Amino acid sequence: MSSLLMDFEKPLAELEAKINELKNFSSEKGLDLTEEIKTLQTRAEHLKKEIYGNLSPWQRVIIARHPERPGTIDYIKMIFADFMEMHGDRYFGDDRSVVGGIARFHGQPVTVIGHAKGKDTKENLARNFGMAHPEGNRKALRLMEQAEKFGRPVITFVDTKGAYCGIGAEERGQAWAISANLTRMSTLRVPVIAVIIGEGGSGGALAIAVGDHIMMLENAIYSVISPESFASILWKDPGRTQDAVEAMKMTAADLKELGVIDEIVPEPLGGAHKNPEEMARILGKSLEKALSALKKEPIESILENRYKKFRGIGQFVSG
Amino acid sequence: MLKDLFRKPKYVTVHADTVKKDIPEGLLQKCPVCSEILFIKDLDKTLKACTKCGYHFRMGARERINSVVDEGSFVELDAVLESGNPLGFGDYPEKIAEAQKISKLKEAVITGEAAINGNQVVIGVMDPFFIMGSMGSVVGEKVTRAIERAIEKRLPLIIFTASGGARMQEGIISLMQMAKTCGALARLHKAGLLYITVLTDPTTGGVTASFASMADIILAEPGALIGFAGPRVIEQAMKQKLPEGFQTSEFLLEHGFVDMVVPRTQIRDTLVKLLDLHTTGGTDNV
Ligand SMILES: [Zn+2]
Numbered sequence: 001m002s003s004l005l006m007d008f009e010k011p012l013a014e015l016e017a018k019i020n021e022l023k024n025f026s027s028e029k030g031l032d033l034t035e036e037i038k039t040l041q042t043r044a045e046h047l048k049k050e051i052y053g054n055l056s057p058w059q060r061v062i063i064a065r066h067p068e069r070p071g072t073i074d075y076i077k078m079i080f081a082d083f084m085e086m087h088g089d090r091y092f093g094d095d096r097s098v099v100g101g102i103a104r105f106h107g108q109p110v111t112v113i114g115h116a117k118g119k120d121t122k123e124n125l126a127r128n129f130g131m132a133h134p135e136g137n138r139k140a141l142r143l144m145e146q147a148e149k150f151g152r153p154v155i156t157f158v159d160t161k162g163a164y165c166g167i168g169a170e171e172r173g174q175a176w177a178i179s180a181n182l183t184r185m186s187t188l189r190v191p192v193i194a195v196i197i198g199e200g201g202s203g204g205a206l207a208i209a210v211g212d213h214i215m216m217l218e219n220a221i222y223s224v225i226s227p228e229s230f231a232s233i234l235w236k237d238p239g240r241t242q243d244a245v246e247a248m249k250m251t252a253a254d255l256k257e258l259g260v261i262d263e264i265v266p267e268p269l270g271g272a273h274k275n276p277e278e279m280a281r282i283l284g285k286s287l288e289k290a291l292s293a294l295k296k297e298p299i300e301s302i303l304e305n306r307y308k309k310f311r312g313i314g315q316f317v318s319g
Numbered sequence: 320m321l322k323d324l325f326r327k328p329k330y331v332t333v334h335a336d337t338v339k340k341d342i343p344e345g346l347l348q349k350c351p352v353c354s355e356i357l358f359i360k361d362l363d364k365t366l367k368a369c370t371k372c373g374y375h376f377r378m379g380a381r382e383r384i385n386s387v388v389d390e391g392s393f394v395e396l397d398a399v400l401e402s403g404n405p406l407g408f409g410d411y412p413e414k415i416a417e418a419q420k421i422s423k424l425k426e427a428v429i430t431g432e433a434a435i436n437g438n439q440v441v442i443g444v445m446d447p448f449f450i451m452g453s454m455g456s457v458v459g460e461k462v463t464r465a466i467e468r469a470i471e472k473r474l475p476l477i478i479f480t481a482s483g484g485a486r487m488q489e490g491i492i493s494l495m496q497m498a499k500t501c502g503a504l505a506r507l508h509k510a511g512l513l514y515i516t517v518l519t520d521p522t523t524g525g526v527t528a529s530f531a532s533m534a535d536i537i538l539a540e541p542g543a544l545i546g547f548a549g550p551r552v553i554e555q556a557m558k559q560k561l562p563e564g565f566q567t568s569e570f571l572l573e574h575g576f577v578d579m580v581v582p583r584t585q586i587r588d589t590l591v592k593l594l595d596l597h598t599t600g601g602t603d604n605v
Contacts, residue, residue: 224525
């Protein structure tokens with residue numbers, strides 16, 4: 001059980017604490033409380049399903065941002081073998097908000113790239129909270145082109161609030177870095193699988209998410225802007241964040257319905273952080289299935305389908 | 320809708336360039352930079368640049384097209400495309416209707432074919448006044464169709480950008496227009512066709528981070544705000560004042576992201592020269 005509780009799961013935690021208390025009490029005093037404990041346990045099971053089975057979009061945002069939610073580095077460790085990290089964009093520096101390298105996936109060499117947040121304040125500062133500067137996006141592109149050269153499939157993990165908005169980022173062409181990625185990824189001659197694992201924020205997310213198969217973890221979110229900013233900009237009311245989450249349609253189920261993603265990867269009850277190993281196992285299975293399907297397809301048809309996938313997104317009328 | 324009848328257009332200050340010519344208006348306009356009081360008829364002669372300090376007023380899409388292409392040569396494409404409401408978002412349809420009424424445009428970009436000094440081109444021009452030139456499905460679709468038309472007819476493509484970024488009301492669908500336009504541009508570049516963008520005030524957000532910055536040659540109007548994030552967002556993120564001239568065309572020129580800063584009155588001539596350089600005297604067997 002996670003140490004950091006989310007508000008909406010507190011009733012469950014209280015109930016579970018009570019069960020433990022009863023258990024301790026019965027063993028200490030030698031009293032038989034089996035029936036009482038059983039009743040409470042049944043109630044806890046119901047409550048668990050009630051809470052986690054009906055997560056609101058806002059609750060999913062909380063889970064997606066949970067500080068203990070597994071990130072790119074965790075999945076690399078749990079899903080891939082022999083990962084070797086590569087550094088730098090060859091122009092300016094090594095942006096640690098993006099992690100990338102070569103690894104084996106069921107024996108097959110692949111290039112893995114993803115946003116990396118920190119596990120604590122110090123690491124978060126070093127990784128800029130997973131928000132890439134232009135050099136992070138350029139490192140990602142360099143590694144993708146390297147993958148193309150050697151015929152390695154590319155797997156990306158998206159987990160960012162967005163590309164970094166700062167003076168240095170503008171001076172070094174954040175917009176130019178992002179558009180270069182979008183353009184180049186659309187013709188990359190190897191299969192590309194993108195997984196939104198936590199937060200998929202704006203152009204920073206899309207900059208490594210132009211792929212053939214777009215997956216999203218059940219509680220991940222993907223949006224054009226943060227719900228906080230959305231509420232501020234459109235309603236001039238940052239307090240309406242939860243309304244913004246609903247209106248923006250940013251959950252995996254919403255995006256599947258809108259045709260923006262291809263697959264929802266189920267999470268362990270209560271979110272990926274409740275059982276990271278189980279999450280990695282489920283995700284690994286989905287990746288394996290998606291990759292083996294893509295490997296059977298000729299690259300020309302993969303590229304045509306990739307083009308059509310993004311070409312077809314939009315809603316308009318001939319008025 | 321009834322509601323619209325009671326809703327006043329949201330003008331705070333009425334800039335002459337937000338109002339169509341056929342609407343009666345004042346004869347004078349104050350320059351926001353040097354405070355000079357200018358005659359509207361003089362501004363028309365300078366393509367809306369301040370006669371004293373050179374400040375470039377924002378320009379609507381129709382007027383822009385007229386200032387660039389050969390007279391009578393413009394043939395509009397996909398003029399009928401209008402926005403849907405992909406997220407079913409609150410008052411979005413009303414917002415569009417209002418923008419259409421004020422601007423007399425269907426959406427934030429006009430695309431078409433035209434001649435520039437006899438050079439046939441595909442051209443797209445964004446309008447900074449239509450919901451701040453934001454990019455939703457229609458902007459993405461029209462730009463993509465313009466790119467595809469340039470490929471099909473093997474014509475140069477010229478796009479004038481002006482955008483506050485993504486069309487918020489279309490959420491993730493507006494974000495995806497970035498990938499859509501860039502995918503089409505990859506094909507255009509592969510086909511060996513010339514693509515020129517002219518960045519005008521303001522060019523920010525998803526438009527800068529997609530088709531605006533993916534051109535062979537990037538021109539910018541003097542003093543235009545150009546960037547990924549808006550200045551206020553950056554100030555908040557960095558908790559510091561931004562340096563003077565940050566995110567202007569001149570700043571981008573200095574940092575290597577645009578090729579030339581060109582005053583509005585010279586843009587047509589510059590385009591003509593560039594088009595000529597790409598249509599005559601090339602070798603096919605390079
Ligand atoms: Zn002036």
